[in-house]
Amino acid sequence: MKKIITAIILLASIIGIYIYKETIVSYVVDNFIFKKVIVIQEANDYKTNNVYLYVKETDNFFIESKQDFLNTFYTVLNNGWEEFSFYCHENYILCEDEIRDLSSTNTTLSNINNFVHPYNSYKQLYLSIDESGKITVIIDKLYTEQEIIRANNEVDYVLKNYTNDSMSLEEKIKAIHDYIVDTTEYDSLGADLVGNYNVVTVGNYKSHKALGPIETKKALCGGYTDYMALFLHKLGIKNYKVASEKHVWNLLYLNDNWYHLDLTWDDPVTNDMNYKEQNKYKFFLIDTNTLEKYETNQHVYDKTIYLEAN
Structure with missing residues (x-):
């Protein structure tokens, strides 16, 4: 009798294994051969808690x-x-x-x-x-630890010497905008090198990131934008960068509205100081309708990505 019961159990096991073989194999592979483990690390000091329409934080990996x-x-x-x-x-x-x-x-x-x-x-x-x-x-x-220390020191210096607690956020943004535009020159040589795909040489100039305006006082659009973004983050202003095919600028949330801020275009390449002064605030905290009225070919961005600007 015991042999019959044992045989029945064995037969049932074989049938069960055959029916559920894919599930069993998948379980063995996932949990023993290729165990799927997600290791969550601590965030660094530069994580933001902003919520955007295009992307968001997830815990589903x-x-x-x-x-x-x-x-x-x-x-x-x-x-x-x-x-x-x-x-x-x-x-x-x-x-x-x-x-x-x-x-x-x-x-x-x-x-x-x-x-x-x-x-x-x-x-x-x-x-x-x-x-x-x-x-x-x-x-x-993009940034080394040494570059971060250098940039943070410069940001603290500018905030201490060019802004004060009596200023509104808009006034602080304007003061920082003016400081960057007045002390930085567009890196035309770097732009030519980028056009020729010589990005390694451009990297030596650091003009494509915040170290350009800080160290060499020259910047490409990425340098202007990153440098401004450091201040916006420091001031607790929700912001990100908007990119077109060949350009990048800041977008920020202020007084319940989203505004474009383009320091590169507020610092035109010209020796005509009157022209520079007249156009210094053309792209300062403007809405999308105003931006599109200028009809520049450098500010055509993907509206399915940078949704807050719509």
């Missing part, structure tokens, strides 16, 4: 849609993580295709980069995916 990808990359960058691994959900069949697309074009990731503090933005970002569906992202930051 098993990707099931393209939006999950966007939110995950934003979370990684916003927290200042230098390496992070997450996974494709088994039901998301387009996951690997999305990874390849993001790796090859890089445009989407560059746009997400604009929503984080400059110190958490990347210079290079590396993506890889293994046979278990684990995606690993490695971040090479």
Whole structure:
């Protein structure tokens, strides 16, 4: 009798294993062979708690849609993580295709980069995916620790000497705007090098980031914008950078409205001082309707990404 019962149990087990073999194999692979573990790190000092329409913080690191990808990359960058691994959900069949697309074009990731503090933005970002569906992202930051210390000291100096507690936020923004425009020159040589794709040489000038206006007093649009963003973050003003095909500028939230702020275009390249003075505030805290009336070909941005500007 015992042998019959044992045989029945064995037969039932075999049938069960056969019926649920895919589930069992998946469980063994996920939990023993390729255990899917998410390691959450502490955020650095430059994480923001801002909420945006295009991307948001997430705690779901098993990707099931393209939006999950966007939110995950934003979370990684916003927290200042230098390496992070997450996974494709088994039901998301387009996951690997999305990874390849993001790796090859890089445009989407560059746009997400604009929503984080400059110190958490990347210079290079590396993506890889293994046979278990684990995606690993490695971040090479745009700013070194030494550059951050240098920039923070300069920001504190300018705020102490060019603003005061009696000023409104708008007055402080104007004072900082004037300081940057008055002490910085557009780096025309650097712009030519960028046009010729000689970005390594441009990097030596540092004109594409805040160290340009600080150290050499020369800047490309990225330098003007990053430097201004440091002050906006320091003042607790919600902001991010808006990018068109060949340009970038600030967008900030003030008095319940979103405004464009473009220091590059408020510092035109000319020896005519009267012209410079007349155009010094043309792009200072303007709304989108005003921006579009100027009809410049440098301010045509993707309205499906920078939604707050609409």
